[in-house]
Amino acid sequence: NFASAKTYQNTNNSKDVVTVRWVGNTPEFNSGATFGLPWPRGKYQANQTTFSGLAGENDDSVQLESWITAYWPDDSIKWTGHALGGSEKVYEEYKIAASTSTEGNAAKRSNPSPQSRLTVRDSDDEITVDTGKLTATFPKSGNTLLSLIKTSSGKIVGQNGRLILRSQSGIEDDGENTVSIDKLRFESKIEEVTVNSTQDSTVRSLVTVRGKHQATSGTHDDWLPFILRFYLYADSDAIRVVHTLVFDGKADKDFVAGIGIQFDVPLAGEELYNRHIRLAGHDRGLLSEAVQGITGLRRDPGKNVRSAQFKGEKTSDISSWDTRVSSRLKWIPSWNDYSLTQLSPDGFTLKKRTKAGQSWVKIPGGTRAGGLAYLGGATRGGLAVALRDFWKKYPTSLDISNAATDAGQITLWLYSPSAEPMDLRPFHDGLGEDTYDDQLDALEITYEDYEGGYDTPYGIARTNEVFLFPFDSTPSADTLVSLTAHANEPPVLAADPAYIQETKAIGSYWGTIPDNLTESARTIESHLDFLIKFYQDQVSQRRWYGFWDHGDIMHTYDEDRHTWRYDIGGYAWDNSELSPNLFFWNYFLRTGRADVYRFAEAHARHTGEVDVYHTGPFKGFGTRHGVQHWGDSSKQIRVSTPIYRQVFYYLSGGDERTGELLHELMDADQAFLTVDPRRKVRKDNGTYVIDPTALDLDLGLDWSGLASTWLLEWERRGPRWEEARSKLNTTMHSIVNLKNGFVTGLGLYNLHTGAISPPATDPKNLGDVAVSHLSASFGLPEIISQLTDYLADDLPAGFEQAWLDYCYYYGAGAAEQKARYGVSFGSLNLKQGHSRLTAYAAKKLDNSTLAARAWKEFLSTDGFSPSLPWSSEHLNGSEVLSPVDEAAWVSTNDAALYGLAAIENLAQIGYAL
Amino acid sequence: NFASAKTYQNTNNSKDVVTVRWVGNTPEFNSGATFGLPWPRGKYQANQTTFSGLAGENDDSVQLESWITAYWPDDSIKWTGHALGGSEKVYEEYKIAASTSTEGNAAKRSNPSPQSRLTVRDSDDEITVDTGKLTATFPKSGNTLLSLIKTSSGKIVGQNGRLILRSQSGIEDDGENTVSIDKLRFESKIEEVTVNSTQDSTVRSLVTVRGKHQATSGTHDDWLPFILRFYLYADSDAIRVVHTLVFDGKADKDFVAGIGIQFDVPLAGEELYNRHIRLAGHDRGLLSEAVQGITGLRRDPGKNVRSAQFKGEKTSDISSWDTRVSSRLKWIPSWNDYSLTQLSPDGFTLKKRTKAGQSWVKIPGGTRAGGLAYLGGATRGGLAVALRDFWKKYPTSLDISNAATDAGQITLWLYSPSAEPMDLRPFHDGLGEDTYDDQLDALEITYEDYEGGYDTPYGIARTNEVFLFPFDSTPSADTLVSLTAHANEPPVLAADPAYIQETKAIGSYWGTIPDNLTESARTIESHLDFLIKFYQDQVSQRRWYGFWDHGDIMHTYDEDRHTWRYDIGGYAWDNSELSPNLFFWNYFLRTGRADVYRFAEAHARHTGEVDVYHTGPFKGFGTRHGVQHWGDSSKQIRVSTPIYRQVFYYLSGGDERTGELLHELMDADQAFLTVDPRRKVRKDNGTYVIDPTALDLDLGLDWSGLASTWLLEWERRGPRWEEARSKLNTTMHSIVNLKNGFVTGLGLYNLHTGAISPPATDPKNLGDVAVSHLSASFGLPEIISQLTDYLADDLPAGFEQAWLDYCYYYGAGAAEQKARYGVSFGSLNLKQGHSRLTAYAAKKLDNSTLAARAWKEFLSTDGFSPSLPWSSEHLNGSEVLSPVDEAAWVSTNDAALYGLAAIENLAQIGYAL
Ligand SMILES: [Ca+2]
């Protein structure tokens, strides 16, 4: 439903090309890839530009579909998305050529790429996509999401693809009086199926299925809405599935006991000894077995027979086997069911059985499973299913069942039924914190901002990536191992940092690393590198893994216990506090490092889904840092702000789930009608009534999130882009009109118009002063910089000055503050982080004195000082449970601010270091 | 009830001393240790010998209690057991002095060691043992095994120690029609409590509690008999518990869902912030937390307070804390419950909660947990409980519960309730193998000897070792880590190999490794070393771990799949096939290597318990190798033969559980009345009726097991030693009387008298010939060698010749066989293994030609040839699930025989190599 989702075809070669390369190593396998590219303001007009893809020494033409993901205000192209078709050959780099023609050429646009074999059939009942290498059929109603997966030779290798779910009404708490617990089963129920416009789908087809889970046993309302996005590329033999689930249950009554995706694999006609099971182990490990094994027997059917079975090839005809084996097949057990289960991030177990009612037999397991399962036959073909980050998202399972029957199944469990049911209840009973006073007092000690009823998971979401690989025959072990790697690190294409920087399409506050670094700059670069690696290692060593947890980091360290404060109120899960997201993404933008991309991507997926409400009363708001991602009672847009997902969105070519998250925020301001963020601290508590025309709005914390939302909706030309532009402009003008601009701190926001009036304490706009260290810590400087770049000459008069005042005076000292505003700002901290505001002002004002002040703030106020160790210590004794690297001096607040300030200061006033 | 369980006290120093050293490194901690020592024939008369212990440069006297575990036929001492008291100082070695006095000195014997503070009170209701450092009370009835554990200062730190059990009547097989499943709970019900004679307990007290599990919810017969042995040493602050459980349930109706040991820990009066939880991680890792944490808070109570809490010390009085903390304790959650769970051998998870009804909070876990949990207080003291091989015996758990109440609990789960219930049903449904013909035909292909009803776990057992450590106050992290190491590798003392060899008390068929090895001998030594290390590594890489599985190894490798044949009939679990046990133990005896001891010990514990029936119709028999330890229908004494546990028994100073296993076999011949081992192959099947006076007895497979049993009962002077001596002598004379002696193959055994008549096919004793490669492969050569050493001049006339004939002719070739017996022995294999029989004959006959033949048989017939790789290959690609070392040429049959033959040949005819 985004206006920008148009497709442009390559018409001719052009010399105006941008090179994209694989992030990290060139992959072994290309089943199609989508990526994004930025373009400088004013260069390419949307209706006059076509894109084409070239690769290799001879500039071979490659299949490319292109669309626009963002526009500059003048309607020139700001960001594009591109889909590359699947291909046997994987080039190390591709050139994307943009060519301008003065004639808008609708015919060319709708022409499929000459070599594309992608076809889409959209009927009343179903959608069928044929990539040329596989065909997939998506019914438009019922329980089956993917009714058929066929190979290009016409073999049906997957059927009845559906979601399955188990839940229960209680948990055995090991108390003596366990109440009776109902156990329920559900299947997917389709509500809506759409495909991107068929004439535009020349290289990539996207089928979106929305629905809920419907009870098949027991009584329960439809619940747990899902969105499944199936990505199919021309000439690709893989389907990428982005699986999103929103939790809309009751935490104390609805305990999820299993979330699965199941496919039937037809096996009729295949001999049991030619049916193959494959399960990925750690790294390049793979279990290769047959339903009926004919290796290791007392009598040898023949070396070629054994070898064929292990390789997954059809054995020679049974008449050619040693008859001492062939006559005794009936005595060789067939293994009907397999199950691989990862209940901890460190170990998986594996078992198989001949059938239900008999004992499972243990198969030696391993540490961290790759998350791929294959079931199929040497002649019938088969299906592989893989979950990205399988072991990191534990508890997970992969089941193969009924492999000895005519219809086998593969079940991928995103949440394993072998694990204890998912328990999303609060972790404490409120501790008697019954009043705001109690809650504020408790905040002083555990740093938790508690309030009964606010500790709810209702509305949080989780997105997983699943891959489907159909085969005409059982593939080689090496193929499956490559596909496991592919599923865990789906190949990503990106332009070079220097090109992205040039375009100024994603902020002008970061820069690439120059070759001729000064020693001071080199030190800062080494510190940035340390921080990035340190957090990557902490994820692994501290086991920041799990269905809900993977992707997040922790907030503060407990140096006494040598552990992050996982159990202490507001110090536990970080939930984007002070914008580590921006640090990570800007660091990727300037380095192009693959490890940073993967780390930032997982962080973006987590923080955008789990930490934010997508339905219910808090929809649009996120939750402050805490022991549970959804536990803290502080619900704010500062956590859900879309600027944290912006880079990922554009680089990914417009990842549709992320795009939905950005757009979803358009109603975030409605949540102010439900949740007054200032309820615990306002003086008029008790008499205050929420007024939609005069909502308390923090000009930093809140407005930065709204402004990000509006800018993104506008530049994407989303369905509500005009409303967004209007509200953005109105609020900007309003801030200018406040006597003290951003320094005012708070304004009264009119939900309908976007107008911001002076705060209730200053109805006459005489000039309140309320500056907080937090206001500018959630993307405010970055979104204002982007707005300034975006609006350019259309920036409301006085807006830049209002912001530069804030930037200048935050760190200017009490005397200057008092001289300018009549009062000082009081005691403020996070000065290292705010040095980037000083730097911004210094750059804008071309003021080297101010630049020097910024570096001084960066290097010698608070935060991370250059004299810190800038290293970690390895602990493996009795002071820790498991070996870890410790840097007790690192807090994530400081790390986020150091990272952001270092990058922005280097980019903006590097000369003054 | 063994006559030999007498105690002798040290009376004076003597120069006739034997040095014992710790196997492996000197431990950090000595809480008392028991060990065994052999003595040469005729040297020490039982009633004229006293033992004393000395240590250190000054020959300090140490607390020692001594008893006799075996006698030579002349009643001189063959083996002794010795208990060393607990001590602060741990010496690197101890000297055990034996002194002979011509006066039997009963008074001295019953005198306690002067410094011993061990006291035992045995009343009608309970037994109380005071070690001087702790007091433990054992009720004689009810559900509580250990009612009280007190420290020497009188603090009660453990109460209500009891067994708990959960079971269920069915398993959710994921079928749609799950029948209703009853869930049951049980507690220990005491049937008998005994203590070793109080006047003899000067250094070590052993309390034995026997009982069953009794339902506390649901209806079920008492079942799962247990035997708990509590070992308490003078001056020791630890209790070692040997926990044995016999499975006597129905595999298809009784699914064990949790096996636990639970202790209450009184905590009343201890501040929540002074209550401490400790849980062992991998290696030296430890989780150190308090019920109410005061580290990592927003306000600092004071560095000394934080530090004290982490160290487990009492904090300074709360009045001295920063009041910003002390006034807000009510807002700091208390963590009532902790749970550590090891569901795979590669990863454990950890969680805690404030109370039931609230969500658990994940604590970062790790790989392999040490298996120790501590709960207690800085002033109240506390209790640590540890399970040996915690992660190797997965699924296991350690729970701490109600830590915020007056009575906390520690629950050690030997089988975790978080795991799927234990499923001991057959792994297949019989595959239609309804007749003996079918079963024999199937044996040809899967090598499984199946028969319906024989695949039962009814009667198998498992023994675990648990340690209890009471403390007056919370101990340091390093102390707990040391205790974790102690629990996992309980310190073992042993004499030097050379001394043991000299005594000839445990076979004269092995020898220490001389310094001046020839190159040929050095090659063989390197091959032995390779095999031992290879199997140790295979255990780890192939994950041969688990509640039932730990300790066993697999039988045969599948080189096609690069895996051991875990799923193929008789090729899976080894179940002592061809005596690897003897290889491992003899290899330890000659090297004294700690790694070999631990490996052989785990193997002994497994094979003696799990592979053998201890109750039910098959009692006394073991099960042939197979996919399930109890699955194969071949039930024979060749698997249960006590010679496999003999070395461990004597070296351990008479481990009482193992002693019980040895004695239990005294009725193994009764099992012939139930199970005819030859039922499937006998020609008169259908008409044959089992006759207790004429039971088919294999003179190798069966008699070797019976002879081992009888020799052990005799030399131990067990309650039935005279019966044992008589049956042993009678059978030996009977074999001599058979025209062809051992070559006859089979005889008719009279259960009542022990007499063996000629086989049914040869009622006139004209001389049948039936030689099998298996007859001498289950300890026959070793037990005959021991019998020959033991009986010496009393060996029945002709017995040696009968055996030497067998030894000579097995490998002599068809012509010599025919010349001697009229027929050849037919095609025989396992010649490498049988070379040790040739070697035995060569030594006995002093025949160097025969010695040369033995080496030729060893080096160039079957088995492992010198030209094999003698190395493994590391595989970590897609051909395997997890990285492994592969030596596809290794089979366990060959490894066992190579190891045994190499050791025995080197010892007996090393000169001829
Ligand atoms: Ca989070």
Ligand SMILES: [Ca+2]
């Ligand atoms: Ca076994």
